[in-house]
Amino acid sequence: xxxxxxxxxxxxxxxxxxxxxxxxxxxxxxxxxxxxxxxxxxxxxxxxxxxxxxxxxxxxxxxxxxxxxxxxxxxxxxxxxxxxxxxxxxxxxxxxxxxxxxxxxxxxxxxxxxxxxxxxxxxxxxxxxxxxxxxxxxxxxxxxxxxxxxxxxxxxxxxxxxxxxxxxxxxxxxxxxxxxxxxxxxxxxxxxxxxxxxxxxxxxxxxxxxxxxxxxxxxxxxxxxxxxxxxxxxxxxxxxxxxxxxxxxxxxxxxxxxxxxxxxxxxxxxxxxxxxxxxxxxxxxxxxxxxxxxxxxxxxxxxxxxxxxxxxxxxxxxxxxxxxxxxxxxxxxxxxxxxxxxxxxxxxx
Numbered sequence: 001x002x003x004x005x006x007x008x009x010x011x012x013x014x015x016x017x018x019x020x021x022x023x024x025x026x027x028x029x030x031x032x033x034x035x036x037x038x039x040x041x042x043x044x045x046x047x048x049x050x051x052x053x054x055x056x057x058x059x060x061x062x063x064x065x066x067x068x069x070x071x072x073x074x075x076x077x078x079x080x081x082x083x084x085x086x087x088x089x090x091x092x093x094x095x096x097x098x099x100x101x102x103x104x105x106x107x108x109x110x111x112x113x114x115x116x117x118x119x120x121x122x123x124x125x126x127x128x129x130x131x132x133x134x135x136x137x138x139x140x141x142x143x144x145x146x147x148x149x150x151x152x153x154x155x156x157x158x159x160x161x162x163x164x165x166x167x168x169x170x171x172x173x174x175x176x177x178x179x180x181x182x183x184x185x186x187x188x189x190x191x192x193x194x195x196x197x198x199x200x201x202x203x204x205x206x207x208x209x210x211x212x213x214x215x216x217x218x219x220x221x222x223x224x225x226x227x228x229x230x231x232x233x234x235x236x237x238x239x240x241x242x243x244x245x246x247x248x249x250x251x252x253x254x255x256x257x258x259x260x261x262x263x264x265x266x267x268x269x270x271x272x273x274x275x276x277x278x279x280x281x282x283x284x285x286x287x288x289x290x291x292x293x294x295x296x297x298x299x300x301x302x303x304x305x306x307x308x309x310x311x312x313x314x315x316x317x318x319x320x321x322x323x324x325x326x327x328x329x330x331x332x333x334x335x336x337x338x339x340x341x342x343x344x345x346x347x348x349x
Contacts, residue, residue, distance in 0.1 A: 003281045004173050009060040009200075010046055010275035011234035011253035013266050014039075016206065018070025019082040021241030028082035032068045036094045039063070043102050046272040056277065059173050062234040063108035064253070065181050065206040070242045072111065072146050076327050080121040084113040087137070096132030103130045105173055107232070109180060109204035111146075112139070116159050120147045120318070120327070125178030125204055127169055136169040140180035141189065144336065145329045153315035166192045174230075174280040179203045184219045184233075187226060194227035194296060199258075199283045203233040209251020209268055217252060225260030228287055228296055230278050232256075237270040258283045313339050 017035045022028035043061055050058045068091070069083035085091040091110065099106045105127060112124035123146055127136035139149050149156040149165065156165075166189075168177045177193035179201050184190075190201060201223065207216050224231040235253045238246045251268040255276035263276035287296060317335050318327055343349045 003284065004278075006056065006277050006279045006281075007059040007173060008050055008054055008056045008275055009062070009173075009230075009232045009255060009278045010050065010058060010272045011062045011232050011255065011266070012039075012042060012046065012064070013235055013237045013251070013253040013269070013271050013274065014042060014064060014067060015270055016064060016066040016070055016236045016239040016242075016249075017068065018066075018239055018241040019079075020070055020073060020243070022082065025081050028069075032083070032091060033094065035068045036091060036098070039095075039098055039106075040101070042272075043098060043104075043106075046275075047102060047104070049272070050275060054275075054277075058104060058275075060105045060107065060202075060232065060278070061272075062202045062232045063106065063204060064234040064236040065109045065204040066236055066239055066249075067108065067204075068110055070239050071206070072329075076121070076147065076329065077119050080111065080113060080119070084111045084121040085124075086113050087134075092126070092128070092134055093132075095126075095128050096134070099128045099130050100132045105129055105171065105176075107136075107176075107178065107202035107204070109178075112137075116155070117147075117152060120152070122147060122149060123180055125180045125202065127171070127176055127178065127202065129171065135171060136167055136176060136178060138167055138178040138180065139165070140183060141165075142183045142186050143332075145332050147318060147327060150313075150315050151318040151327075151332075154319060163196070166196055168193055168196045168198045170197075173278070174200045174283075176200045176202060179223070179231075181205050181207075182216070184216050184223055187223065190223040190227050190229075194229060195299075198227070199229050199280055199287075200278065201227075201229055201231040203231055205233055206236040206239065206249040207252075208249060209235060209247075214252070217254070220254060220256055221260040221262065224256040224258060226295060228258045228283060228294070230256065230258055230280075230283065232274075232278075234274070235266075237268065258286060312343070
């Protein structure tokens, strides 16, 4: 197995654009294409700066959540028509052109349609290689107001294997997996990737930055340490046209190493100040040491099999609805309320 030479990764903290400000579907789609086109200058600038400042190749840029569309609102099919990328659509082709032009990997996050589930869309994290190909596609599993594969789980498993649900891309920059937004708070997602070999997590997020460590900031360090993996997390620098104050989701993009140490962290505003060296060889050396710090090798998963076989939030909640009816976003909140009531009635909370 070839070992990548050390390289630089950067979290691009950029302002997101909301499709809510578009007059119609055509304008929304055009706005997303324009948001992708603007990346050309941003990537060129950070490459030029880092080649001079750091003297190492920039091989990975990570983009924030909501960059192309803003967060989902309104009816699920309506937002999908405005914002969802097709897996083989022009938006991914444009991102592939950028990756080829700048000869690096681009990780990001977007809403995505699926031909097997018309009327639905899923939040997808992706990795585009310098060849222009999408080499990683991960659909967010923990989501509250947007459909998750778990909401149609029985049907989803007919089309996708577990290795596709928890994908790890073996690339020239290491074995890469994605964690979407608030999923950083759920250790099972990162662990499922790490057990499949992931040694670098890309994390697209949109969250409130600040001086007091947030739940996501704490969780980022924990997920990196628990799984002995690098983590590159890109946050938005605000969201334009979403009806929020400009800095409501801004700041604290970060690069974290496999010991949980923060190597770089950005303040607010558009910048690429969260950049650092990624040394995959160091991860592999650490994972091969038979010591107490080898947290992955010391896992005793069998201990928890029966506990994890239980159910909290049930699967297939959208499959019980009228197949011709569009899911209402209230459905997801109502489902969560029922789960909480049941756990309270059972004396568990």
